[in-house]
Amino acid sequence: MKLKIAILAGDGIGPEVTNEAVNILKAVAELGGHDFTFVPLLLGGVAITATGSPLPTATLDAALECDAVLLGAVGDNKFNDLSPDKRPEAGLLQIRQALGGYANLRPSIAYPALAENSPLRPEVTKDANILFVRELLGGLYFGSPRWWNRETTAPGGGEAINTMRYTKAEVVRVARVAFELASKRRKKVTSVDKANVLEVSQLWRAAVTEVGKDYPEVTLEHQLVDSMAMLIMNIPRNFDVVLTENLFGDILSDEAGVITGSLGMLPSATIGGAINLYEPVHGSAPDIAGTGKANPLGAILTAAMVLRHSANLEQDAAAIEAAVGTVLAAGHRTADIARGSATGQHLVSTTEMGKLVHQALAQSIDRRQAMHAV
Numbered sequence: 001m002k003l004k005i006a007i008l009a010g011d012g013i014g015p016e017v018t019n020e021a022v023n024i025l026k027a028v029a030e031l032g033g034h035d036f037t038f039v040p041l042l043l044g045g046v047a048i049t050a051t052g053s054p055l056p057t058a059t060l061d062a063a064l065e066c067d068a069v070l071l072g073a074v075g076d077n078k079f080n081d082l083s084p085d086k087r088p089e090a091g092l093l094q095i096r097q098a099l100g101g102y103a104n105l106r107p108s109i110a111y112p113a114l115a116e117n118s119p120l121r122p123e124v125t126k127d128a129n130i131l132f133v134r135e136l137l138g139g140l141y142f143g144s145p146r147w148w149n150r151e152t153t154a155p156g157g158g159e160a161i162n163t164m165r166y167t168k169a170e171v172v173r174v175a176r177v178a179f180e181l182a183s184k185r186r187k188k189v190t191s192v193d194k195a196n197v198l199e200v201s202q203l204w205r206a207a208v209t210e211v212g213k214d215y216p217e218v219t220l221e222h223q224l225v226d227s228m229a230m231l232i233m234n235i236p237r238n239f240d241v242v243l244t245e246n247l248f249g250d251i252l253s254d255e256a257g258v259i260t261g262s263l264g265m266l267p268s269a270t271i272g273g274a275i276n277l278y279e280p281v282h283g284s285a286p287d288i289a290g291t292g293k294a295n296p297l298g299a300i301l302t303a304a305m306v307l308r309h310s311a312n313l314e315q316d317a318a319a320i321e322a323a324v325g326t327v328l329a330a331g332h333r334t335a336d337i338a339r340g341s342a343t344g345q346h347l348v349s350t351t352e353m354g355k356l357v358h359q360a361l362a363q364s365i366d367r368r369q370a371m372h373a374v
């Protein structure tokens, strides 16, 4: 298997966690005899500093030549005063748009070993396994008009506008991804909207309902976003695939990090476009950058998604996920998932965590190869 992967490590803890993810991919390549190449490129604050642009043309051109794009995180407090179109985050939105993936898959799983990490009681998180399908190229993030009139002498002290806009076609294509995935899982789609207030949500609900008719084996339910925010905390195991527009999915997928115990655990994959984009859900966490405290598991689980969705290496993807489970079960914890007083836990750094997953993975791949050899 040949795979060329653009590596856009970005800002803050991005490079540290991405490094661990790349090490895991290298290990899979070596153990399985695959040919993976990695193309490091600038994005976000580091790109602004080096070139003046959050998404330099050189990055975009090179990324478009790759089979997959693996991203770390973008965002740096030193650019907080810039307007949204100049900030590091603008580079991320531009590359999302250029790669064309519209379905952002964000699994949120309750790992048994982390049951005590969630502020939710273990009996609440037990068996929770939600897959968010977040629409990634529409809604308030990309709708126009958008502007901020900063003129303080204007009536009302200035004015700003963003536009939530969806076409039916945009809803239909992401809904199809949700139903396809649900039909291979627990066969339930929960579509999230605010149809009691927003026309966009009424269109959303009608389009999703229409797509649902093609999937009679999948149960479709609609939830309003406010009540959904509560329900996923109350009974997370009730949800299988959760389909959302862009901003609702941004918010709810962070909230669902509570189920897992840490935002640092959550991976994502964006599919449907010319080139898939892979990024952990967490941000650049500038406050802990360079301290070795960052949790690389979100990035490592993102690497598993690269193998699953861009290389069709399902066994290896599952082996990485199992290795993460093994390492957690053995009590290894980065700072974000460590519970001070808990016995049997060992605090480890970012790189130590990466090595532990690597070891567990190598053992399981060895076992698999030995079984095949018999």
Ligand code: IPM
Pocket: 074, 075, 089, 092, 093, 250, 281
């Ligand atoms: C995410 C992030 C991004 C988003 C930001 C950094 C633009 O919060 O991937 O969830 O809002 O999509």
Ligand code: MN
Pocket: 250, 251, 254, 281
């Ligand atoms: Mn977010």
